[in-house]
Structure formats: C-alpha cells, structure tokens
Amino acid sequence: MSDKDRICEFECNIDDMTGEELAYAAEILMREGARDVTLRPMGMKKGRPATLLTVMVADDDDEKEKMLTLLFKYTTTLGVREIISERYILEREEKTIETPYGKVRCKIAKGYGARKAKIEYDDLAKIADARRISIAAARELVQPYVSKYVNGGELHYT
Numbered sequence: 001m002s003d004k005d006r007i008c009e010f011e012c013n014i015d016d017m018t019g020e021e022l023a024y025a026a027e028i029l030m031r032e033g034a035r036d037v038t039l040r041p042m043g044m045k046k047g048r049p050a051t052l053l054t055v056m057v058a059d060d061d062d063e064k065e066k067m068l069t070l071l072f073k074y075t076t077t078l079g080v081r082e083i084i085s086e087r088y089i090l091e092r093e094e095k096t097i098e099t100p101y102g103k104v105r106c107k108i109a110k111g112y113g114a115r116k117a118k119i120e121y122d123d124l125a126k127i128a129d130a131r132r133i134s135i136a137a138a139r140e141l142v143q144p145y146v147s148k149y150v151n152g153g154e155l156h157y158t
Helices: 019-030 059-074 121-131 135-150
Strands: 004-012 036-043 050-058 080-100 102-111 114-119
Touching: 004 059, 019 036, 019 050, 019 059, 050 102, 050 135, 080 135, 102 121, 102 135, 114 121, 114 135
Parallel strands: none
Antiparallel strands: 004 050, 004 080, 036 050, 080 102, 102 114
16 A cells, blocks of 8 residues: 655745755755755746746645745745645655675665665665676666565566
C-alpha cells in the first residue's frame, strides 16, 4: 500500500536575481528542510525573462513560517503564493547494502503495484571514481546486490 499526505508549495516569480543568487537561495532552502526546491525559467510582462521559484514544505505552520522567512530573506520577492494540495506517495525506506564494491545506500519505494530502488548518487560516484568507470557502469555492478537484498520482486531502478 502507500500513503497520502498534505503538502504546501510556495511559489514566487523572480526577475531581478542572478542565477548564482537563485542557486544559493535554493541551496539554503534545501539545507533548512524544504522537501524540494525547483527553479523554472519563464517569461514575464514586457518580455522580461524570469524564474518561477517553487518550494515544497510540510503543511505545518512552523515549517511554513520558517520557509517564508528564508524566502523573504534570501530572495528579492515581495510576495509568495501558497498552494495546499494532497499527494499520493509510495512507502519508503532507506537501506545500506554491502557489495563487493563497497557499501551503497539505497532508497526503496513501494505501493500501487510499483516497487522501485534508487541507489544514492554519491555512493555510485565513489565506486565509479575508484574503478575509473561511468556512473551507469557502477550502477550495473551493484544492481544485482541491491535486487538480491531487497528480494521482493522485480525492481525498477531510477
């Protein structure tokens, strides 16, 4: 089975910050607990290029207040839109799996007839660096061990 939860998205249109400034703001928001931050290019009035900044946070008053404070502090926005929605989510768990190539952390998700595993990028990169191979080749090396460990049917790797 899976779960359903309520989520809050804050959005604002920004047309007067550099890419570096936006990236820094997004980094701060993620570090401080945002569930996700996205930056999308868009056009505004008079043909001005801009960015739509979206921050996903828990639908919790304390978390929302914290993220709003950070948005106003680290961006030039003068206003933030709030969108509350429900989302369907898969059950998730994190495991560390021993392989002959080293330990790999893996996120496992299941529900709605789906079963997925995602190996942590940093662990794949460490294996790839040590063997001087691509990330894809490193993933191919460890996938059989992840499948064996999870052992609950065929997994879709992302």
